[in-house]
Amino acid sequence: MIKQMQGRFVRIAMLSFTAVLLCLLLGLNGLNYWQTVQELDGEASHLIDQSQNQHQGNQERPPLPKNQGFDWARLWQSYQEPNYHTARYIYAKTDADGKLVTSQLDRMDDYDQGTLANMLSPLLKSSKNRGWIGVLRYYQRTNSQGEKEWLFVDAGRQLQAVTRLAMISLGILVLTLLIIYGLLRYFSNRAIRPLINNIKRQQEFISNASHEIKTPLAVLATNNDVLELTGCKNEWTQSNRRQIQRLNALVEQMLQLARYDEGRVALNPESLDLVVLLKQALDDLEGLLEANQAQVSLNLPDSILLTIDRASFQQVSQVLLENALQYHLAGTEIEIGWRQADKSLYVTNHCQQMSQEQAERLFERFYRPDQGRQRDQGGSGMGLSLAQAVAEGNGWHLKVGMRTETEIEFTIRF
Structure with a gap:
């Protein structure tokens, strides 16, 4: 019984810790994924502006951003200006009929016009203006001429970072749970020791009291037998016999329960x-x-x-x-x-x-x-x-x- 109680204590504690840590893990990774998506959408919007400027005649690419140092105010911003020179993206523009008007593929030379057309085909039928195609995050907006501008950002590096954080946090979760399990197994006996002591005292009392009751019951049964043998057998002695038998059965049941609670029963x-x-x-x-x-x-x-x-x-x-x-x-x-x-x-x-x-x-x-x-x-x-x-x-x-x-x-x- 004590081992069962100890096991139940460990199971309940482990379930509680697992639930809390799992919520933290899901919350952390969910927030990280959301922030990554916000950054990608902001980057896509910015790159559309840059690509539009290029196609309107401004061929000069913007200078690299200056090193601004570490800034706590920028730490939690959902979007930070991308590096235009290193970003991998595809820019495309379609007219109101869905025809491809302009495209820029030089930033991702592993894609061609046919691949771009295949990617755009289902998107033109959809009402969504952002989403995923494999590892590409696409962003779409409509300009004042009714044309749709599309930008596909290669998010492979960001998705790898999200996956890496998820795997690391999962590993930390498993390791933490193993450590907690070891500590609970080690300290569980100490945590429930007052309860264990009370149970042991109750078991000892039941066992000792049952043994003590057996002796006077045996004496009462003997006295009742003597009365019946001397000619005093009547309804009262019969009632005494039934009550003595009932008490004997109850005492035996209490002793058996105590033995099972203490785990002192030999099975064959x-x-x-x-x-x-x-x-x-x-x-x-x-x-x-x-x-x-x-x-x-x-x-x-x-x-x-x-x-x-x-x-x-x-x-x-x-x-x-x-x-x-x-x-x-x-x-x-x-x-x-x-x-x-x-x-x-x-x-x-x-x-x-x-x-x-x-x-x-x-x-x-x-x-x-x-x-x-x-x-x-x-x-x-x-x-x-x-x-x-x-x-x-x-x-x-x-x-x-x-x-x-x-x-x-x-x-x-x-």
């Missing part, structure tokens, strides 16, 4: 046929079946071979069968079946109306949906709790669900 897995074990359990409960006038329907294959602990399965199946027999509605059928798809055994019976929330609470210790019903029928409120502890100790999954408002199903998945 072996190949067993569940069908044979279930039929043996029903034979043992034949008297209870007759007393409750219950009919059992078996929806089982001829054989179910599993490698499990015999005592654990017998205990869990007995609890589920006794529970179904005690609380089924008169005149209804109890069904025991097997689902091969998920290797699960189920026990279902009709019962008093119950919600799914109430059904799930049946595994709580001493929980009684009907405060008087269980005591009248001899239940202690510990059986299903013990069955769940035994199932978890074996790595099985025991769950409960409501088929209808008056039909409950317990399922063991192996």
Whole structure:
């Protein structure tokens, strides 16, 4: 139980850290990508102006920008003036009919007029004025003559930088999570130590108290036997015997729960046929079946071979069968079946109306949906709790669900 709690603490903490770091990573890379796109669009707009000036007769290229030094005010600007001499781009102009009027390909000699026409063909049918074609960022605007000016900027270097930052941040995320996981594994025991100490004290108290209760119960049982042997057998001694037996069963269940909580149960897995074990359990409960006038329907294959602990399965199946027999509605059928798809055994019976929330609470210790019903029928409120502890100790999954408002199903998945 303590190891499960420690593992749950580590899992929850890791999920929380992962969610926070993943949000930071996505936010950082998203902001970087957005800023890169803004810079490319600003660069494209500026280069269109420069190319337009060239084609209007101004053949002089602008001088290289002066070194302005480091400026904090310019650090977060979404666009900074590009270097006209080193920028790789394609400039094109189309008329109102979509015909190519002007083009400038000398900045990207790996593209020709045919490639440019192929790129422009789908863009002329689109209403978008900016976007991506491979690693090219295109920008389009309409001038006063109704002509469309296009500029395609080679964004390969910028996309590589964006990808590089994403890969680096992803690597940092993985490394950070590994470090956090190691620290959590190392310090988790210390973090939940007060809770662990409380649980251990509770387990020790239950174990010690149960052992201490056993002695006076044995004395009471002996005294009751002596009274009956001396001729004082009556309804009161019979009532005493039943209550002593009930207390003995409760003490034994508490001891078993304590052992499972502490992980002190030795398991002996072996190949067993569940069908044979279930039929043996029903034979043992034949008297209870007759007393409750219950009919059992078996929806089982001829054989179910599993490698499990015999005592654990017998205990869990007995609890589920006794529970179904005690609380089924008169005149209804109890069904025991097997689902091969998920290797699960189920026990279902009709019962008093119950919600799914109430059904799930049946595994709580001493929980009684009907405060008087269980005591009248001899239940202690510990059986299903013990069955769940035994199932978890074996790595099985025991769950409960409501088929209808008056039909409950317990399922063991192996």
